[in-house]
Amino acid sequence: MSDGNPQGSRRNGGKYGRGRPGGPRGRGAPGSGRSGAGRPGKSTAPAREHRAERAREPRPEKMPMRVLAARELDAMAATDGYIGLQATTRTGNADLDRSVRDMVAGVIRWQRYLDFLIASFYKGDADTLETSMRTVLRIGLHGLLFSRQPDHAVLNETVEAARIHVREGAAGLTNGLLRTALRRRDDLPEPTGTTVERMAIRYSHPDWLVERWVEQLGEEATRKLLQHNNERPLYGLHLLGDAAAARAALRAADIAFEDAVHVPDMVRMHSLQAVIRGGWLEEGRAFVQDEGAALVAWFARPESGQRVLDLCAAPGGKTIQLALAVGSEGDVTACDLQENRLGLVQDNARRMGLNQISISARDARDPLPAWEGAFDLVLLDAPCSGLGVLSKRADMRWRRSTAEIEEMMVLQAELLDAAARCVKQDGLLVYSTCTTEPSENAGQIEAFLQRHPDFRRESAPLVFPVDRLTSDGDYLGLPHETGMDGAFAARLRRRA
Numbered sequence: 001m002s003d004g005n006p007q008g009s010r011r012n013g014g015k016y017g018r019g020r021p022g023g024p025r026g027r028g029a030p031g032s033g034r035s036g037a038g039r040p041g042k043s044t045a046p047a048r049e050h051r052a053e054r055a056r057e058p059r060p061e062k063m064p065m066r067v068l069a070a071r072e073l074d075a076m077a078a079t080d081g082y083i084g085l086q087a088t089t090r091t092g093n094a095d096l097d098r099s100v101r102d103m104v105a106g107v108i109r110w111q112r113y114l115d116f117l118i119a120s121f122y123k124g125d126a127d128t129l130e131t132s133m134r135t136v137l138r139i140g141l142h143g144l145l146f147s148r149q150p151d152h153a154v155l156n157e158t159v160e161a162a163r164i165h166v167r168e169g170a171a172g173l174t175n176g177l178l179r180t181a182l183r184r185r186d187d188l189p190e191p192t193g194t195t196v197e198r199m200a201i202r203y204s205h206p207d208w209l210v211e212r213w214v215e216q217l218g219e220e221a222t223r224k225l226l227q228h229n230n231e232r233p234l235y236g237l238h239l240l241g242d243a244a245a246a247r248a249a250l251r252a253a254d255i256a257f258e259d260a261v262h263v264p265d266m267v268r269m270h271s272l273q274a275v276i277r278g279g280w281l282e283e284g285r286a287f288v289q290d291e292g293a294a295l296v297a298w299f300a301r302p303e304s305g306q307r308v309l310d311l312c313a314a315p316g317g318k319t320i321q322l323a324l325a326v327g328s329e330g331d332v333t334a335c336d337l338q339e340n341r342l343g344l345v346q347d348n349a350r351r352m353g354l355n356q357i358s359i360s361a362r363d364a365r366d367p368l369p370a371w372e373g374a375f376d377l378v379l380l381d382a383p384c385s386g387l388g389v390l391s392k393r394a395d396m397r398w399r400r401s402t403a404e405i406e407e408m409m410v411l412q413a414e415l416l417d418a419a420a421r422c423v424k425q426d427g428l429l430v431y432s433t434c435t436t437e438p439s440e441n442a443g444q445i446e447a448f449l450q451r452h453p454d455f456r457r458e459s460a461p462l463v464f465p466v467d468r469l470t471s472d473g474d475y476l477g478l479p480h481e482t483g484m485d486g487a488f489a490a491r492l493r494r495r496a
Contacts, residue, residue: 064161064164065103066136066158066160067161070132073139074131076395077131083101094277095273106394107142108395110142113201114137114204115134118137121181132166137174140174154178203223203230204230208401209387213436216436229391235271235272236260236293237266237288240284240352246285255278256269260291261484263298284351287352288317289318292479292484292487294321295468295489296318296381297379300377301464305327307374308330309371309375310335311335311336313336314338314342315345319345319357323349328356333375334357335361335364335367337361365415367421376424377423378419380415380419380431382432382440382444385404385405387400388477390479391485412444413447420455420494424494429491431448431489432489434488440488441490448492454494455495457472457474457492457493458473459491460474
């Protein structure tokens with residue numbers, strides 16, 4: 001399978017089938033434009049003037065939201081950074097910062113389609129647009145097509161952002177192109193090319209990924225999955241204690257939510273800000289977790305008093321579930337390579353009074369000798385391509401490649417082999433991921449069973465939702481079918 005599409009113009013979304021477009025690099029992507037950078041041998045005076053000009057600018061909290069979004073997008077591209085991590089655009093106002101993050105995520109999510117429209121409406125070669133100009137146009141088109149803001153507000157604010165973020169003369173081009181798009185909104189141009197290329201441009205995904213999904217799922221299911229990935233995500237909240245009382249408290253606080261589909265003590269909501277401000281997380285009344293991930297711990301179904309090893313545990317949502325299930329008579333060891341992320345697990349355990357959780361910062365491929373054959377249950381929530389969480393991780397679609405999936409599969413196999421050594425006889429190994437990719441899921445299990453004849457596949461607990469099970473008895477949740485994050489899990493019982 002090709003890992004990209006044939007070279008093409010930006011009008012047909014060329015180059016997005018490869019590598020990384022706009023957190024991403026490449027012509028026409030943020031960070032690859034032709035303006036702003038001095039050349040060797042040239043005077044440094046313009047650079048000094050530019051720095052002085054920036055020094056006179058207002059603090060971030062005084063800047064228009066679209067200017068902050070444009071700056072974050074350009075900074076992400078220049079550093080190959082991630083959403084929400086650009087310190088220079090933080091305002092200290094939680095609501096404004098969240099609005100900027102939402103705008104940035106929306107633009108990154110739709111950037112391939114937005115670039116196709118820019119190329120269609122721009123009178124000239126759109127590949128020659130400087131980075132800052134393209135960024136502002138993306139923001140404006142996204143506002144007109146995908147936000148609930150009035151058209152006149154989007155137009156006025158984007159034109160003003162062009163004056164501030166690009167230059168005074170950029171306002172005319174911005175106004176003209178956006179008004180053209182507004183006139184054509186009910187008759188926008190359609191991409192051309194193969195079915196895969198048309199779908200990839202229209203729903204703003206890389207060609208290689210759409211091609212892969214069409215082969216695995218078929219055209220119609222792929223279209224639904226692409227649509228799901230572009231929708232505003234729902235966030236799961238796992239309630240602790242009396243779930244009915246917690247729901248009543250949420251209603252009393254006027255916090256909008258809906259009940260989760262399968263897990264009784266969970267709700268879902270579009271924003272967590274009110275919950276965070278209300279102290280729900282800090283006070284240990286709830287923790288954030290997608291229902292798809294929560295079902296993995298339900299699928300593992302630890303018993304009271306058991307000894308459990310949670311590998312690749314951070315940030316610790318499943319660790320909490322496991323600890324609650326084994327109770328004070330059991331114990332859970334949470335292991336993760338990144339010590340700083342284990343701090344999240346410790347903080348959650350402290351807030352919730354879960355003294356049965358201990359942590360270990362180490363590479364799970366190298367378990368401690370004392371762990372060999374010592375655990376009733378080992379949960380390996382393996383690092384994966386994350387293709388099941390693209391609705392929440394707007395930039396991830398541009399960061400993945402087939403080569404990375406193959407590298408990930410090698411790591412997963414090594415982790416599985418190490419995890420198997422920690423399972424006692426007649427104990428259980430549960431392998432899970434948050435990807436839709438069969439080679440990382442069922443393919444890994446089949447290969448593992450070939451290497452480890454002392455393990456056998458085991459069907460799910462009777463209480464587990466049967467509509468989420470494969471013919472092999474594994475748990476598989478596809479986002480466009482469940483409305484949750486994608487997830488996979490398999491139960492592997494060690495023979496006595």
